[in-house]
Amino acid sequence: MRVVHLLTASAAAVLAVAGMTAPATAQTEPGDTARTRHIEVRRDHPDVRVPVVVRKSGEAIIDLNTAAPGTDWAVAGAESAVVSVSVDNRYATDLVVSGGQPLHRQLALGRLTAGVHMLRLHFAGERSAAASRSVVLDTLRVSTYAPGSPEYLALRYAPVVYGRNISALGSPYQNATTDTPLIAWHQSAPAATPGHTKLTYSVVWSNEDGGTNTPALMARWGRTTDIEWIYDVEVDEHGNRVAGSDTYQAANHQTLHFSGRYEGDHALLQTCTSNNNMCDTADDPMRFFLSPLQTLPAGQAREYLMDTNPWTYEIMAKEMLREGKIEAASATTPATPEVSDQRNYLYAVLKKTTQATNTGASWVGVSLGVRLVNGDTVYLSHHVEPTWSLQRDDAAATTVELPAGTTADDIAEVTAHRVVVGTDTGAAVHVTGIKRGFFLGQDYLPQQSFLTWNGDVLLDGATTSAVIWRR
Template sequence: MLTVAVIAAGCALVANGPATAHPAGTIQVRNHKPDVRVPFVSRHAGEAVLDLRAAAPGTDWATRGAESAVVSIFVDGRYAADLVVSGAQPLARQLALGRVAAGVHTLKLHFAADRSPVDRASVRIDRLRVTTYDKRDPEYQVLRFAPIMYGRNVPELGSRFQSATTDVPLLAWHEVTPAATPGHTVLTYSLIWSNEDGGTNTPALMARWGRTTDIEWTYAVELDEHGERVPGSDTYQAANHQTLHYTGAYEGDHPRLETCTSNNNMCDVVDDPMRFFLSTLPTLPAGQPREHLMDTNPWTYRIMAEEMTREGKIEIPSPYAVSTPEVSDQRNYLYAAVSKTTQGVNSGSSWVGVALGVKLTSGDTVHLSHHVDPAWSIQRDVPAATTVELPAGTTLDDIAAVSVHRIVVGTDTAAPVQVTALSRGFLLSESYLPGSSFLNWTGNVTLTPESPSAVVWTR
C-alpha cells in the first residue's frame, strides 16, 4: 500500500496509512547557499508525490522583473521538477517525483538562479511530505502514465525561461473514461496555465470561458484490461489544437512533452530547460466545469489577475465603462457556470449560444456576459463557466436577478436550448480570492426564438 514519508530538514520519518499533516520546520532555499538536502524513506517501490508549502518574500507575479523565484528539485541526483514560487503567502503545492525504489532517498532543493527573475529571494518551504503509491493503490496508474511537461522557449515570446514569468503551469488533473474496446479505459491529462500569450483574446476568454487562465487537455492514453498502455494509442494536443499520435521519448512510462506555442499546445520533442511535473492526482467531479479545479485552489485566481495586470491587459481608465468588452479589474466580475443542452446540430458558421444576464437592485440595466459579440456566448453543452462584468464595488447583496439569454450567431437555426442549472456565483475578494457562492439554481427552462430569455434567480 501507499507509504507516507513525512520529512523535515535533517531527519526522515516514515508512516503507513492515510497521509496526515505534519508541522515540519521551515526550510530556506537561497542563492549562493548550499543546496538543501532532505532524506526520506519509501517502504515500497512506486510513484512518488511531494506535498509542500512554499513562499518567496520579495517576489510579486504582478511586477515585471520580480515575478518569481525557482527551486529545482532532485531525487537522488535525478532532476525531477522545477517549482515556480511567487509571493510571500505560503501556497500548498503538489508535485510528482516519478518512480522511486524502496529504501532511503535524498530530496535536493536547489535555488535555480539562472531561471529566477529574483535571484536574491529566499524561498521558504515547509510541510514537506512524500507519498509513494505502489501497484496496489488505485492512484498508481494515474501517476505511472502522467506526462512530464517542459516549459516554453519560443524565441519571439521571450527568454529561454519564459515559464518563470508568463503562462506558468499551475495545476494538472486526470479523467478516466471507457475506451471503445470493452474492458479498456482512456486516461486523459489536462493542465492549467496562468494565461495564454496567443489564441483567444482576453475579453473573449472572460466571456466564453470565465477566466483568463488557459486550460487544455495535453495527453491521453488507452490502457488495456491489465492496466498496460495499448501500443500506439497515446495522443497529445499539438499546434493548432491537432490531436497527434505521440512519437517522443518516455521516462519510465512517463511521456515527455513541451509547451511550444503561444497558446500552450504541445510538442513531443523536448529542448526546454524548465521541467514541470505537476501531480495529476486531482480529478474533476461530475457536473462541474473545469474551472472547479481553480475554485479548489483559490490562489490560482490571484496569479491569473496579477499576470493580466503586469501584461497590461486590464482596462485602465477610471471610471471604466461596464458596457465595453475590454477587461477591467477582475474583481468587478461575477463568476458563474451554466449547464444547458442545445437541440440539434450546433456548429459551423451558424449556431445558438447562451449568455448570462445580471440585473442589480439599482437600475434596470441587464449586464450580459457576452458584451457586444454574439460569438462570445457559450456554445458548448457541458457545465461551462462564464463571467459578467459589473460596476466596481458591486457586492452580492446588490444582485437582484440572474437571467439566461439565447444568443444567435449567424442565421438563426431555431434550435431550442434547455438550461438546467446555474452555479458558482461568486465575486473575487480584495485579495483576488473567490468569495462565497450564492448561485445554486436547478430547473428546466427552454429558450426559443419566441422566448429567448428568462429570469431564473431572484433575490
C-alpha cells in the same frame, strides 16, 4: 496502497555518515505522518538535501507548503523564485513560487524504489526574478503509491511537461514569468475495448499569450487562465500501455499520436505554442511534473479545479495586471468589452442543453445577464458580441462585468438570453441550472458562492430571454 515517507531517525543517520547536517527536523504526530518543517533554499547557497526512506516501491509525489519572500506575480522583475527539485541527481521538476504567503503545492517525482533516496533542492537563480533571495518550504512530505492502489495508474502515466521556449517571446525561462503551469488533473473512463481504460491529463496555465483574446476568455470561459487537455493514453486490463494509443494536443488544437521519448512510463512533452499546445520533442531548460491526482467530478465545469484551488484566481489576476491586459481604472465601464479589474465580475457556471447540432458557422449560444437593484440596465456576459456567447453545453463557466464595487446584495435578477451566431438554425436551448456564482475578494480569491438555481427554462425563437433567478 499509499506509503508516506520522510526524514526519519535512520535517514538522519545516513546524513551523519555522509558528513551532512539534517536540513529539517522530522516530527510525527499521532495518527499523522512524518514531515520536515521549515527548509530555506537560498540564492548563492549550497543546495539543500533531504533524505527520504522509501519502504515500498511506487510512484512518488511530494506535498509541501511554499513561499518566496519579496516576490509578487503582479510586479515585473519580482515575479517568482524557482526551485529545481532532483531525486538522486535525477532532475524531476521545477517549482515556480510567487508571494510571501505559504501556498500548498503537490508535485510528482516519478518512480522510487524501496530504499534511501536523496532529494536535492536547488535555488535556480537564472530562472528566478532578480529581487528574489530565497524560497521557504514547510511541512514537506513524500508519498508513494504502489501498484494496485487506485492512484497508481494515474501517476504511472502522468506526462512531464517541459517549459515554453519561443525565441520571439524572449527568455528561455518563459514559464517563470508568464503562462506558468499551475495545477494538473486526470480523468479516467472506459475505453472502447472492454476492460481497457483511457486516461486523460489536463493542465491549468496562468494565462495564454496567444489564442483567444482576454475579453473573449472572460466571456466564453469565465477566466483568463488557459485550461487544456494535453495527453491521453489507453491501458489494458493489466494496467499496461496499449502500444500506439497515446495522443497529445498539438499546435492548432490537433490531436496527434505521440512519437516522442518516455522517462519510464512518463511521456515527455513540451509547450510549443503561445497558447500552450504541445509537441512531442522536449529540449527546454525548464521542466514541470505536476501531480495529476486531482480529478474532475462528473457534471462539473473544468473551472471546478480552479475553485478547489482558489489561489489560481489570484495568480490569474496578477498576471493580467502585470502584463497590462486590464483597462485603467479611470476608463473602467461595463459598457466596453475591455477587461476591467477582475474583482468587478460575477463568476458563474451555467448548465444548458441545445436541442440540435450546434457547430459550424451558424449556431445558437446563450448569454448570462445581470440586472442590479438600482437600475434597469442588463449587463450581459458576451458584451453583445455574438461569438462570445456560450456555445458548449452542460456546465459552462462565464463572467458578467458589473460596475466597480458591486456586491451580491446589489443583484436583483439573473437572466438567460438566446444569442444567434450567423443564420438562425432554429435550435432551442434548455437552461437548467446555475451551479455557482461568486465575486473575487480584495485579495483576488473567490468569495463564498451566493448564486445557485435549478429549473428548466426553454429559450427558442419565440422566447429569447427569461429570468432564471430573482432576489
